[in-house]
Amino acid sequence: MEDGVTATQVVFWILAVVMLISAIGVVTAGNIVYAALFFIASLAGVAGIYLILTVEFIALVQLLIYGSAVVILILFALMLTRARERPQALFGRSRPLGIAAALGLLAALIGGIVATTWTTPESTSAIEPVGLQAIGDAIFTLWIVPFIIVGVLLSIALDGAIMLASPDEDDN
Amino acid sequence: MPPLEHILVVNAVLFAIGVMGVLTRRNAVLILLSVELMLNAVSLNMVAFAVYGQVDFGNITGVVFAFFIIVIAAAEVALALGIVVRTFRNRATANVDEVNLLKW
Numbered sequence: 001m002e003d004g005v006t007a008t009q010v011v012f013w014i015l016a017v018v019m020l021i022s023a024i025g026v027v028t029a030g031n032i033v034y035a036a037l038f039f040i041a042s043l044a045g046v047a048g049i050y051l052i053l054t055v056e057f058i059a060l061v062q063l064l065i066y067g068s069a070v071v072i073l074i075l076f077a078l079m080l081t082r083a084r085e086r087p088q089a090l091f092g093r094s095r096p097l098g099i100a101a102a103l104g105l106l107a108a109l110i111g112g113i114v115a116t117t118w119t120t121p122e123s124t125s126a127i128e129p130v131g132l133q134a135i136g137d138a139i140f141t142l143w144i145v146p147f148i149i150v151g152v153l154l155s156i157a158l159d160g161a162i163m164l165a166s167p168d169e170d171d172n
Numbered sequence: 173m174p175p176l177e178h179i180l181v182v183n184a185v186l187f188a189i190g191v192m193g194v195l196t197r198r199n200a201v202l203i204l205l206s207v208e209l210m211l212n213a214v215s216l217n218m219v220a221f222a223v224y225g226q227v228d229f230g231n232i233t234g235v236v237f238a239f240f241i242i243v244i245a246a247a248e249v250a251l252a253l254g255i256v257v258r259t260f261r262n263r264a265t266a267n268v269d270e271v272n273l274l275k276w
Contacts, residue, residue, distance in 0.1 A: 012174045016182045023186055023209050027193030032202065039205050046212045049182075052173065053223045058215075058238050065242050070208070070249045077201050077253040081266040091196050092269055098195025106188035113180045120176045120224050127173055130223055130232050138236050150243050157247035164254030167261075 012052050019045025030090060032078055036071065043067050054129035179220040187213035198267040200256045208245060215241040 022045060025038030043066045050059035092098075139147055186209060193206025215238035222234025260266050263273075 006173075009174045009178075012178070020182065020185055020189065023189040026202075026205055026209060027189055027196065032199060035202055035205060039208070042209065043212070046216055049179070049216060050219060053179075053219055054173075055219055055223065055235050055238075058219060058235060058242070061239060061242050065246050066208070066212075070246060073249055073253055074201060074205065077256055080257050081201065081260040090198060090202070092198045095196045099192055101195055102188045102192035105191055106184060109184035109188065110181055113177060113184060118176050118224075119228055127223060127227065130226065130235055134232055135235055135239075138232055139239065142233075143236050143240075146240065150240055154243060154247045157251050161250040161254035164251070165257045 008052060012049065015045050015048040015052070019049070032090070033075075036074055036078060039074070040067065040071055043071070054127075055135070057132055057135050173223075176220060176224045180217065183213045183217045183220070186210075186216070198269055200259070200266050200268050200271075201253070203268060204249065204252050204256075208249070211241060211245050 019042050022038045022042035026035050026042060029035040029038055043062065047059045047062040047067065050056075050062060190206045190208075190210035190213065193209065194203050197203050197206060218234035218241070219238045220234075222232045222238075225234075226232055256266055259271055263271055265271065
């Protein structure tokens with residue numbers, strides 16, 4: 001496992017720090033629109049880490065679906081709920097309790113990670129990149145039925161979202 | 173590549189930040205953003221396990237799962253934002269602590 005600090009590791013830590021700082025910005029920003037912009041930066045950091053893990057396909061899907069579609073949906077929801085026009089408290093009364101619970105969970109998770117002996121290859125340089133072809137083979141052979149089901153689920157969910165958000169006939 | 177433990181710790185921190193957002197924010201859209209952060213941490217974890225384990229276990233199921241998680245997250249965001257917009261129209265608020273119609 002000890003093959004020194006490589007350039008990849010340096011890039012990983014830069015991306016990780018950017019991602020985590022943006023994530024903290026998402027949950028602490030005082031302005032709702034800034035929180036959404038921090039969210040974009042955080043997603044880009046996650047996509048970069050996917051690239052470091054050699055799964056370009058997931059990185060592209062992340063940027064296309066999360067980075068554009070989901071973010072645009074969220075910005076539309078923020079505008080439709082007129083979040084900026086009415087300044088108001090962004091945090092609930094139980095904020096200290098929430099922070100304490102999150103820190104406790106973090107301590108438990110890191111304790112578990114440190115205490116576990118992971119079965120990993122001896123040297124990380126032995127890991128081969130996950131090619132596009134391998135992912136395509138897995139999705140369209142072994143996981144073809146879940147793939148179809150998730151497609152149907154997505155169609156139903158988007159239809160349902162349109163139904164939910166469209167006005168009632170007796171609204172006006 | 174960085175050791176597996178480093179990636180897991182980074183993902184644990186990201187997940188905890190998401191939990192903090194869910195527990196402290198009032199606005200439903202911001203709570204949804206925090207849930208997305210948690211989902212991202214989990215799918216990053218799955219990809220990390222798949223990439224580091226493919227030599228020993230010989231499959232990349234975790235990568236496929238990350239793909240499915242992203243697709244389902246898109247469906248979930250669309251539905252949740254539809255509900256938020258509908259709630260705002262009915263109750264004129266997007267804060268979860270003011271939508272207490274079912275609270276006894």
